[in-house]
Structure formats: C-alpha cells, structure tokens
Amino acid sequence: MAFKENKKLPHFEEYIPHLAYDSVIFGFNGRQIKILLLEYHNTGLFALPGGFVKRNEHLDDAVKRGLKGRTGLDNIYLEQFHTFGDTTRAAPEVMRTIIEANKMEIEEGNWLLDRFISVAYYALINYDDVHPIPDELSDSINWYAIDELPSLMMDHEKIVEKALKTLRENLDKKLTGTNLLPPKFTMKDLQHLYEAILGEELRRTTFQRKMLGTNILMRHEKLFGGGAHKAPYLYSFKTIGDG
Amino acid sequence: MAFKENKKLPHFEEYIPHLAYDSVIFGFNGRQIKILLLEYHNTGLFALPGGFVKRNEHLDDAVKRGLKGRTGLDNIYLEQFHTFGDTTRAAPEVMRTIIEANKMEIEEGNWLLDRFISVAYYALINYDDVHPIPDELSDSINWYAIDELPSLMMDHEKIVEKALKTLRENLDKKLTGTNLLPPKFTMKDLQHLYEAILGEELRRTTFQRKMLGTNILMRHEKLFGGGAHKAPYLYSFKTIGDG
Numbered sequence: 001m002a003f004k005e006n007k008k009l010p011h012f013e014e015y016i017p018h019l020a021y022d023s024v025i026f027g028f029n030g031r032q033i034k035i036l037l038l039e040y041h042n043t044g045l046f047a048l049p050g051g052f053v054k055r056n057e058h059l060d061d062a063v064k065r066g067l068k069g070r071t072g073l074d075n076i077y078l079e080q081f082h083t084f085g086d087t088t089r090a091a092p093e094v095m096r097t098i099i100e101a102n103k104m105e106i107e108e109g110n111w112l113l114d115r116f117i118s119v120a121y122y123a124l125i126n127y128d129d130v131h132p133i134p135d136e137l138s139d140s141i142n143w144y145a146i147d148e149l150p151s152l153m154m155d156h157e158k159i160v161e162k163a164l165k166t167l168r169e170n171l172d173k174k175l176t177g178t179n180l181l182p183p184k185f186t187m188k189d190l191q192h193l194y195e196a197i198l199g200e201e202l203r204r205t206t207f208q209r210k211m212l213g214t215n216i217l218m219r220h221e222k223l224f225g226g227g228a229h230k231a232p233y234l235y236s237f238k239t240i241g242d243g
Numbered sequence: 244m245a246f247k248e249n250k251k252l253p254h255f256e257e258y259i260p261h262l263a264y265d266s267v268i269f270g271f272n273g274r275q276i277k278i279l280l281l282e283y284h285n286t287g288l289f290a291l292p293g294g295f296v297k298r299n300e301h302l303d304d305a306v307k308r309g310l311k312g313r314t315g316l317d318n319i320y321l322e323q324f325h326t327f328g329d330t331t332r333a334a335p336e337v338m339r340t341i342i343e344a345n346k347m348e349i350e351e352g353n354w355l356l357d358r359f360i361s362v363a364y365y366a367l368i369n370y371d372d373v374h375p376i377p378d379e380l381s382d383s384i385n386w387y388a389i390d391e392l393p394s395l396m397m398d399h400e401k402i403v404e405k406a407l408k409t410l411r412e413n414l415d416k417k418l419t420g421t422n423l424l425p426p427k428f429t430m431k432d433l434q435h436l437y438e439a440i441l442g443e444e445l446r447r448t449t450f451q452r453k454m455l456g457t458n459i460l461m462r463h464e465k466l467f468g469g470g471a472h473k474a475p476y477l478y479s480f481k482t483i484g485d486g
Contacts, residue, residue, distance in 0.1 A: 017260060018259050018260065019261065053360075060328065080326060083326045086302070087299055115259075117362075170413070
C-alpha cells in the first residue's frame with residue numbers, strides 16, 4: 001500500500017473502497033531474478049508495492065501510476081495475472097501498525113481498515129534500468145533475490161508464488177518484447193535468463209535445440225573477439241514482420 | 244447482474260460496492276461451442292450471468308453461488324481470467340432500464356448506479372448436464388452459439404472475446420479434467436471439440452499426431468461395433484498417477 005499524497009492518509013472520497021492492486025516487479029541482472037519489495041518504517045513489515053484506484057481512474061492506469069512513482073519507469077510490460085478475493089485478506093492490524101509507525105492516526109471505521117480485494121500485476125524489467133524511489137511511508141525499497149525473500153505481510157507470498165507460476169507458463173512468448181537482455185545476446189545469455197526464471201539448471205544442448213525450434217529467435221553475426229571458430233552467434237528476438 | 248433475493252434490489256449493506264463478477268459459461272454439445280446468456284425482461288438486453296460479492300464472502304464463492312443458482316451445477320471447472328477495470332464500465336442507464344422494466348424503482352445515488360469493476364471467470368461444461376434456471380429479473384436464460392451471439396450489453400462482448408482467447412491458450416491442459424467428452428472418446432470426438440473451441444477445421448492426420456505427442460491421452464480398447472479393422476480406438480484423458 002502507498003500513501004504518497006502529501007503524507008496524509010488516502011481519503012475515502014478519492015478512491016474506490018475495498019479495491020487495491022499489488023505489483024510483482026521481476027528484475028533480471030544477467031544471473032538472478034529479483035523482486036522489488038517495500039519495507040515499512042520501524043515495523044519490520046515487507047510488502048509488494050501496491051496502492052489504490054482513484055474513483056475515475058482505469059485500473060491499469062492506477063498500477064502504471066504506482067509503478068512509475070516507485071521506479072521512474074514508463075511504458076513497461078505489465079500483465080494482470082490474478083485477483084485475490086479471499087475474505088481472510090482483511091488485515092486491519094497490519095494497516096494500523098504501518099500507520100502508527102509513521103506517527104499518523106487512524107480512526108475506527110476508516111475505509112483503510114476494511115477488507116480489500118487486490119488485483120495483482122507483474123512486470124518484467126531490466127534490473128539496471130531501475131532506481132527504486134522510496135515510498136513516503138517506507139524506509140526502504142529494494143531488490144530481493146526470489147530465493148532469498150524475507151517474510152512478506154498478509155498474503156503477499158502467495159501473490160509472488162502465483163506471479164512466478166504465471167510467468168513460467170509460456171515463457172517463450174513472454175520474453176519477446178522485454179528488455180531483460182540486450183538487443184543482441186548469445187544463447188548462453190538466454191539460457192541464464194531461463195534458468196533464473198525457472199529456478200533450475202538446463203542442459204545446454206537441449207536448451208539450444210528447443211529455443212531454435214520455437215521460431216522466436218533471429219540469428220545475427222558472431223560475437224566479436226576470441227578465436228573465430230569459438231565465437232558464439234548473436235541472436236535477437238524476432239519482432240512482427242521478421243521472416 | 245442478478246437480483247434473486249426476494250425480488251428486491253440487492254442492498255448496499257450486504258454487498259461490496261463497485262465490485263461485480265461476470266461468468267462466461269462455455270458448453271459443448273458434441274459439435275458446437277455455446278455460451279449461456281441472460282435476456283432481461285422487456286429490454287432486449289442480453290448479458291453474461293453475473294452478480295455481486297457479499298461483504299463476508301470469498302470472491303470465488305460468490306461466482307460459484309451465482310453459477311449454481313442458474314445452472315444447478317456444483318463443482319464445475321471455474322477459472323478466473325481477467326478483471327475489467329475500465330472507467331467506461333459505469334452504465335447507470337443500462338441498470339436503470341433493467342430495473343424499471345421489472346417495475347421496480349431505484350433512487351438517485353443508489354450503489355447499483357455506480358462504476359463497477361468486474362472480475363471475470365469462465366467455466367467449461369457439458370451442454371447436456373445443464374438446465375438453465377431463469378433469473379428473477381430475466382425472462383430467459385439460454386445457450387447461444389459463439390458464432391451467432393446477439394449484441395451484448397456494456398463490455399460483455401469484450402469479456403467473451405478475452406475468455407475465448409484465454410481458453411484457446413494451452414487448450415491441451417485445459418481440457419483434462421473437464422466433462423466435455425464422455426469418459427472414453429474417439430480421436431474424432433476430440434477433434435470436433437478442438438475445432439469447436441478453436442473455430443477452425445483441423446487436418447485429421449496432423450491433429451492425431453499432435454495429440455498423441457502431448458502425452459495427455461490414454462488408449463483403451465476399440466469402439467465396439469462395425470468391422471474390427473475399421474473400429475476406432477477409444478481414449479481417455481490421463482489422470483495423475485496414470486503411466
């Protein structure tokens with residue numbers, strides 16, 4: 001959750017009650033998949049970056065607004081993957097802890113203490129392009145490796161799990177159009193990306209055969225440097241219109 | 244939308260405001276894919292069956308409740324596929340038309356005239372198992388072939404389109420566990436199902452080779468009757484634990 005507006009609590013009149021979004025922002029650094037997490041001031045609570053939807057705002061625009069506010073990034077690949085509507089999501093004590101740790105007050109019956117349904121999105125971005133911007137209420141926003149996440153508040157671990165499951169399905173299609181790799185990359189670079197997302201090591205020969213079979217890659221010149229016969233080919237993702 | 248409770252308008256206190264669900268219920272009759280649609284009394288308005296979520300109800304349970312109320316079916320394969328959060332979804336005049344056609348009154352500012360975010364689900368069921376139950380406010384609920392749908396109200400056509408797109412992705416995985424075919428079926432039965440969902444004719448030899456390659460089918464005895472050398476094999480979907 002985010003309370004950026006003037007360091008005041010978001011007001012009921014401005015937002016759709018009971019509705020939130022959460023975003024799972026995957027970053028890749030060439031070796032590891034990481035996720036962007038907020039840590040709330042003096043609470044030890046870690047959370048996915050999320051927020052609320054304004055009364056006259058498209059749901060997708062609310063998520064883009066939140067993401068831009070925290071990463072400075074525009075126009076990134078955002079996909080809605082699931083809406084979490086469990087009744088056990090109501091967590092007034094968590095909200096109260098966060099607000100009180102920030103020396104603000106919240107009255108009984110405030111809409112922020114209600115049950116929230118959360119629409120979850122994921123994004124896949126290049127780790128190096130992002131300079132996280134701390135939230136007004138959070139003392140840190142940082143990248144965490146997916147295999148070394150701290151405990152997350154509420155059902156946020158479940159949300160990350162579902163995001164990862166969704167990302168791993170149809171991975172070939174999902175990587176095209178992202179900037180997780182440079183425009184031209186080697187088969188080894190691509191394998192590292194797959195291994196990081198799938199969380200397992202892959203056999204080089206099998207991987208190469210499979211990828212060349214998907215028809216999503218275009219082959220270019222060899223990588224400059226080293227002995228010519230050893231230099232690996234460079235590839236790029238095909239875009240629409242490529243043969 | 245559904246107003247089954249005592250023929251009165253659903254009350255604000257009982258439901259989460261601004262939140263609705265819509266369900267795209269696909270049925271198969273051996274040849275054609277159909278969708279269940281409501282037609283509202285004296286309005287000419289066609290809609291997907293949908294409804295509201297009670298304040299203390301799990302989102303998934305609300306959808307199951309609505310579906311059971313209209314089809315009598317329990318325990319069917321329901322998958323959430325997208326949440327529609329466009330600001331243009333607000334449609335007070337449509338709601339007013341439906342309510343007034345039913346000789347009920349709605350006051351200015353009633354929560355039903357607000358903007359709604361709708362979480363959409365699809366279900367895949369066997370056409371023959373279902374006896375639609377008319378909604379209190381609807382004069383008919385019927386099956387319509389997907390290529391002969393009437394105009395739908397609000398953004399319901401967009402919702403159907405997205406449901407169909409989702410269904411067509413990873414179809415092999417999605418059919419396992421459904422009851423769209425009898426427990427044992429021929430390759431021809433299976434091909435008809437694929438053709439109905441994909442909306443295109445498939446080549447028999449290519450289809451058979453592809454399906455046998457997916458490893459989702461188990462082969463049984465030949466279909467009884469006819470010359471033995473012509474009788475087709477019967478198949479079933481593998482369940483977990485089958486070889």
